[in-house]
Amino acid sequence: MQKESESLMRSHQEQDSGQGGRIRPDSSPWAYAVGQVSSRPGQSQTVDAQFPAPSGIGDAIVGVKEGDIVTVNGSFDSISDGLVFTGTFDAPVHAECTRCLKPIDRGWNMDVTAFFPYDAASLSARQRPGGRQTAKDEFDIIDGEDESEDVYPLSSDGEYADFEALLRDTLVEGLPLQTLCRPDCLGLCPQCGINLNDAPNHHHETVDDRFSVLAELKDKLKEDTTTDGR
Numbered sequence: 001m002q003k004e005s006e007s008l009m010r011s012h013q014e015q016d017s018g019q020g021g022r023i024r025p026d027s028s029p030w031a032y033a034v035g036q037v038s039s040r041p042g043q044s045q046t047v048d049a050q051f052p053a054p055s056g057i058g059d060a061i062v063g064v065k066e067g068d069i070v071t072v073n074g075s076f077d078s079i080s081d082g083l084v085f086t087g088t089f090d091a092p093v094h095a096e097c098t099r100c101l102k103p104i105d106r107g108w109n110m111d112v113t114a115f116f117p118y119d120a121a122s123l124s125a126r127q128r129p130g131g132r133q134t135a136k137d138e139f140d141i142i143d144g145e146d147e148s149e150d151v152y153p154l155s156s157d158g159e160y161a162d163f164e165a166l167l168r169d170t171l172v173e174g175l176p177l178q179t180l181c182r183p184d185c186l187g188l189c190p191q192c193g194i195n196l197n198d199a200p201n202h203h204h205e206t207v208d209d210r211f212s213v214l215a216e217l218k219d220k221l222k223e224d225t226t227t228d229g230r
């Protein structure tokens with residue numbers, strides 16, 4: 001993923017050298033212009049944007065469909081060596097109720113903090129164990145322990161923040177593991193699979209059968225004792 005963003009950055013730089021450097025990188029729909037706060041420590045920029053969901057978030061059962069709109073709210077705060085983004089992502093997550101398998105479509109809110117350093121070289125230098133862009137093999141064991149901010153690239157000499165990797169990482173991590181269509185979902189009948197939410201009084205006759213067997217048995221026993229008694 002990092003390699004991808006690096007090559008993306010390089011291609012933007014090449015593009016920019018010929019075109020003045022303020023062209024929106026058209027190869028990325030996730031580029032967000034931050035030029036007004038970039039390299040201006042102390043400045044903040046409000047973000048209210050919508051991006052298409054990147055590919056590969058979840059699967060057919062729980063996930064975000066590629067291209068579905070993710071709303072991003074928050075702000076970029078400029079510090080001496082980069083931009084700090086804090087905010088929320090609001091994504092349309094599709095899921096399945098884990099009890100009754102009913103499809104659920106719901107907006108999910110996720111809190112986000114990320115760092116976009118000015119110096120691309122510091123991308124790796126600043127990464128702490130647990131950062132999602134660190135070499136996977138190296139840090140797999142401790143991955144997830146450290147919830148510190150993650151590091152993402154700026155492109156075009158700090159003119160744009162690229163949200164693609166940040167969106168993907170955040171959404172993948174934020175996907176619900178357990179989803180219920182409602183807190184008191186009754187689930188499916190273990191015997192016939194009918195959705196018990198649609199038929200709360202549903203039951204099977206086997207229960208009654210058992211009673212009738214008992215009743216028969218009781219009658220039989222009664223008969224037996226009366227016979228013995230004589």
Ligand SMILES: [Zn+2]
Binds near residue numbers: 186187
């Ligand atoms: Zn359900």
Ligand SMILES: [Zn+2]
Binds near residue numbers: 189191194202203204
């Ligand atoms: Zn049933």
